Every structure is written in structure tokens, then in C-alpha cells.
Amino acid sequence: MTDAPRPVDQGALIARVQRAARARGQTRPAADAARLADYRARLAGAPELVLAADTAIELGSPRRRSAHAVLWTAAPGLVVDDRFVVVGPDLDAAGAADRGYAQLTLLEVAPGAVPDVARLEAQQFLTRHLPGLMARMLPGRLWLRASRAAVSAGLDFALLAAALRTACRAVAPVVCAVECVFGSGADDDVADFAALAAMERVFGPDPDSRAVAAAVRSMRGAVQSLFQLWDAGAPMVWYNIGFGSDLVYALEDVGPVPAAMLAALSSIAGEQADTEAFIDAAEAAGYSSECCSADKAGIGAILKGLYPEPACILGVNTPCDSQVSIVNAMAECRPHVPCFAVDVPPYQGERAHRYVAGQLRELIPFLERHTGRRFDWNRLRATCERTNRTSEHLWQWMEWRSAVPCMQPSKLCAFTMVIAIALGGSAWGEALARDLAADARAKAEGGARYFTEKVRAIWYQDTVWWDLQLYDWMESELGLVIPMDVFGYYANEGLIDTSSEESLLLGLARRMIDNHPMARQFRSTMDRYIGDYLVMHERFRADCGIFAGHVACKHAWGGLGLFQESLRRAGIPLLVFEFDMFDPRVAPRRELEFQLQRFVNDVVLPRKARGDLRRTP
């Protein structure tokens, strides 16, 4: 249960690199120590800085592809010491003076030894200590310049391999063998190694970067697409967060604008102060302070004129009173823009699905009329198929995240809510879901861990959007990991039957009612809210629950007593605290840390040590 972080043996990846290199390149011996010493002596006193005018060859400049990695294994005999493989011409060969560059350093370490990967990675750049060779370090890029004097003095990859071998052995005595792979030709020669080096990052010492980067990439892509449509004069559709974006994506060249978008973007990737300014602007304009801060921030952004002007407005009266408020606000702020409000009934089941599906059918001609875009059922079908693939990726992702210990950061749970609200039906949403699952799988299979897991909790309620690093603190300080949260959980009602027009609309309606974050949990009675928790608790093998009580979420607070009682009867510890998901002024991070620390250290860990927690047999 409490695995310590450990680097992962990369033998399988090394084998792939060797296969790719040896199939296309030449294997040669590295220079011996005498030749290396002779070269250094001949170039002694040469300037460290290699200026463009003195450059004989440039490798991996920003104009070209570049890749580098240090890979290690304890498997004996895999890495061939004192050898290197070069794909492409050597340094002294005539030809293009500006080439792509790949440099992969393969290491064998003593059995049972754990190498200091960070120190070894630093050696990749120490080639600058070969006189006449200058290495420039940029994120993800190794960029070398060799001077004319160096090439004249015999600088080649054999010398570079010898220098790397010496450097690695000097800093890590556990290194038994060093083999290098160089790619020095056209960009295509480097491309394969770039892909393999990227795989190294999945298994490497910073394993969370891939999934977090995927989330940022998808959000950035979606926003850039929106800007492109805006610049092109395409029609925009505003909608509140109770509405899924799928139907809007089904219209060609129409920009979906979730009204709360800037609350999330400014808190996650911009300035938190902006979110607070949006909230203050909405309250100053008379909107109720009791409204949800996501909606207040959205209203504030509208009041400040930060969104592209809408061709029409879509509203839905679910899941909460704040959603009704923001629909009213959008309509008030743009009184001459047509608004279509979908009414979601309080009851559950097929009758509710048909009622909403009927309204979605009415919505289609409304959208056609006001966006000027023709609705295409085949396009809707393709969008829904993409939504289905997204759901399937997310289900796989949940399977991986249910493993103990958890292999990915807790904060990733939050991004599935972003998929549902802003990216549902888009290529960006599908890519993010696929990358989350792929990253989880790679880490689970590779055994990568970067924190010691002591306690698993289901985070039940809203994300702390204003400081996602709180989750990193929870992992490192408390050993508390969140394998899944309430709004990241994807129930299996999510697939859309794409066989007919009617089934498409019914499927979308079902998703809006039964799958959409908050709509699923806060319509009708608390039965589903409580039932989902108990399912998640078992499925993700949690120790406890955390009710992160967003102050404006009156539905959740209203049912808290029933929820608490259910968990108490089930023998599940539950932490309850108040905060605001977009506004740290309600409860600052220090207060949340105090609450989490006390709960974990005083209740959960002692109970877990005594075997006094409900667990899956």
C-alpha cells in the first residue's frame, strides 16, 4: 500500500532505441582515453563560446528537430559499453552545416543500484567541456555547435561518445556500461528518436508532466480554435455550464462559449486575481453574492466584455439556482440576442429523457436560424461517436486510476469536468481523455511512483480551482491521494446510441441529465449522490471521503445530513469543510491544509492502522 517512489528500469525502451538505431545506422567504438586526452590537449585554450562565424556544424538548432534522453537499466549485457551508433553523417563529413540532432545515452547500472537520474541527465549537456563544442540548453532541446577548429582537430562522434562515457561514470560509480546513439541527419532521421525520447518522459522521474501537459494542450487548443473562429467572423453560441458542448460542436464553424470559461481559465492558467475581479464585478452589478462563483465570474467576464459577441444564447435550468441566474444574466446583458432555455424536469428516467430530447429537437432549427449554419445529422452522429470514444477512454482511465497505489496526480481528476462542460464532442476532449488513459496505463505498467500513498479519499464536491497545487501538497505532505472525484466520475449511462436521429437526441438528453457534472448529482433526491459515492468508494478502494463544501452549492449542503448519515452507517470517515472553488477569500489554502491535516492524521491514519475502515474484501 505504501510504495516508496522508485525510478523505473527502462530496459524495454533501451531495446527499442537500439533496434531503431542499429537498423539504420553504423555501430562504432568510442574513442579511447588517449585519443580523448590528445584532442583536449590540441584544443586547450579554445574559447568556450562558439560564435556563428566560427561554426562548422550546428546540430539540433530551433530550426531543426532535436531529441535527447538518458535511459538506464540493470539488465546485464543489454548496453554495450564503449560503443555508439550514429544515424546520419559524422561531424567531419561534408554536407549540410545545420542538421537535426538526437543524442540518447544508454546506461547499464550495477544490479540493485538506484542511479541518480537527475545528475546523469545533467551530463547530457556537459559535452560543452569538450573544447570547441558548445551545448545550448533549451527546454526539450539539445543544441550543439562545433567550431571549425574542433572539426579540424578531429572532433567526431567517437570523441563525443567517449566524453559522455567519462562524464557519466565520474558522477555515478554505479554505471557499468555506456552506449550512445546519435542521430545527425535530416529531421526524419531524428523524428523516431524524438518519439522514443518522449516516451522516456512517461517513465522518467517527472511522470506527471505528460498528463498535465495534455490537459493544458487540449484547453489551449480549444481556446485557439475559438479565437480562430472569432477572427474569421464565425457565429458564437454562449451557454451555461449545465449544458454539454456536444450539440454546438455538431454545427460546422460555430464557436462554443461556456459562460464560466474565463473563471476556469484565469484560475488554472492565468491570474487568480482576474477571477476575483470578475466575481467582484458581478456582485457590484447587483448579482447575488450567494450565487456560485463560477457563474459570478462568468457574469463578470460578460460585463467586462471579454467574450466574443453571441449569435444566440443557450440556457438550461439545471443543475442549480445559480445556473438559472447566469442564464438570466446572459439574457439581460444581451437583451436583443435570441435565447433558448431548456427545461430539465426534476424527475428521473425515460420520461425526463424524452422531455429534454424533444426540446433539443426544437433547438436545432433555432440554432440553424440564428447561426446561419445548416445542421447536418451526419455531423452530429460523428460528434456523438467522438463523445462515445471520449467516454470509453475515460472509463479505461478510471480503471487504471483505481489501482493501488495511484500512479497519477490527484489534480488530474478535475479535468474531466472540463471535458464534459467545454470540450465534449470535440477533438480536444477526445485527445485529452485518450492521453489521460494512456499516461495512466504507461505509469501503471512501468510501476512509476512519485509519492508515497498512505490514504485514498474520494473528493466529493468541487475542485480547489484557485490552487491545484494543493493536491500536490496533499500527496507530498500527507500521503493523501484522490483517485477520483465526484465530477470526474463517469457513470456508464454516458454512451450515445448513434443509430437514428431520435436515438442521438435521446442520448444527448440522457447525458445532460444523468452524466453531466452536477446535473447527475443534484437533480431530484440525494439517492444518486449517496449511491455514487458508495460505488466510487468501493471501486477506487478509498479509505475516506472529503466533502469539499463549495459555499454556493446549496444542493449539496442541503443533502449533507443524509450523506453524512449514510457514510457514518457505512463506517466511512468523512471530512466536511467550507470553501469556495474559485475564490480563496472565503477560506484560504492554509485553512484547507489545517482541515485536511487534522482529518488525515487524527482520524483516518489511526483508524486505518487499527483496521477500522470499511474496505473492499
Added chain:
Amino acid sequence: MITAGVDIGSTACKVVVLRDGAVVAAITGPSSFDPQRTAREIYDRALAAAGAAADEVRCVVGTGYGRARVPFAAVNVSELSCHARGAHHLVPSVRTVLDIGGQDVKALTVDANGNLVDFAMNDKCAAGTGRFLDVMARTLEIPVEDLGTLHARAGEACVIGNMCSVFAESEVLSLLNEGAPLPAIVKGLHLSLVSRVAALALRVGLEPDVVLTGGVARNAGVVDALAGRLGIALSRLPAGSDPQLVGALGAALVARDHVGATEGA
């Protein structure tokens, strides 16, 4: 073997010294802006009362909000665990501990071994805390120690709808102006306070036996009102036990456990 527990609360600092598991000194003093100095002063007084030298004390455990400011404490343990431990020591059948402190109120559930199982607490506002009664006693211009006696004299209680100290004070002033009898107002205040405590107790699942601890537990009026509100009799602490010292007692017991575990290891 001598061990000690130091409980630095928001309004009082409490120290209990144990010799071979028996209480040999228990001292309470007011908290100050300098918890470190307060802890040292009260601790020194407790050692003097126990007739023990500092180097005879095998382990000191700090608890309460100021526990991190007890430089001579070997271990810091949260007040939740210490109250559970202390209450269980005094009343082994206890399953629910309600602690009304100066500035917070907590409900704890404990298992048969005195381990903390769950808790709920209000540490955000003065409603339901000793501070609420302090403010009301000042408004009524009576010593806080007289509240219990006045409560016993009351017939019908005045209805005081506000649990918030600020709004309840306005309500009390209105009642005084209307000529309401003082005992009825006091009883109304107690009923208002315990409604908050009872809500917390129900959140963790009220299970007998129930013990009330904290300085406010000395107020017989609050004990009476709480029992009435919960519909159960509260278990009494053994004669001579001070409910305000339960946390410090628990800390001293944890210190004894700590020595035992260290030596056992």
C-alpha cells in the same frame, strides 16, 4: 514515572501531572498573547504542586491550539485525540464526547478503547462556545459563574432565536427592555447554545454514554439544557474531576503511553 500534559486553549492553559498514572497536580491559568510563556508558567506551577523536578518528568505532551508553542513538549498531539483519551480514562463506557471550549465546540466519537473514530466541530464562530456565554454574561452584568444558579431558578425560558453572539446580544437587550426575568433569559441562552452543540452531536451520531467536557461543563444549567435537548442523561465525570482538564489529562496519558511505547521498542 511522571508524565505531563499541557493543553493550551484559546482562553485557558491547563496542565496535568501524573505520577504512575495518578493525577498529582492539575493547574489552570488564563491564556495570553504569549503561549510559550504561559505554558512555561503554568507548567512550573504544576510541577511545584506535584513536588516534582523538571528532570523527573519522563515525557510532556502538548495539545490544544497552542500546542506547537510548548518548547518542552516531546510530542504534539491534537486536542481531538487528547479529549477522547482523557474522557475515556475517566468514563470508560463513553462513546460520545461533547467538548465546549472557550472558542470552539466539538463532538467526538470514541471506540471501546478510547480511540478517536470521528469528529465534528465548530471553530469558525462563537455560537455554541464558552465565548458566547462570556459575552452574554457581560451584557447581563452578571458573573459567568452565576449562570448555572440562575438557570435553576427559571421557570419558562425566553426564546432566543439567534445563535450568533452579536445578534443574540441585541435580542437579550430587547428582552431586558421588555422586562423579561433574568433567569428566563439565562435559560433561553443556554437552550440556544445547546441547540448548536446538539446539532454537532447528531452529525457524528450520538451514541451513549455521552460526556460533556470543557470549562462550560461546569455550568449546571448548560448540562441540564443539553440533556433535555438530546433526550438522554449525560454521564457524570468521577467526583473531583474537572471537565476543563480532560484534554490536559488525555495529553498526560498519551505521554505515559509514549514512554511505554518508546521503552517497549
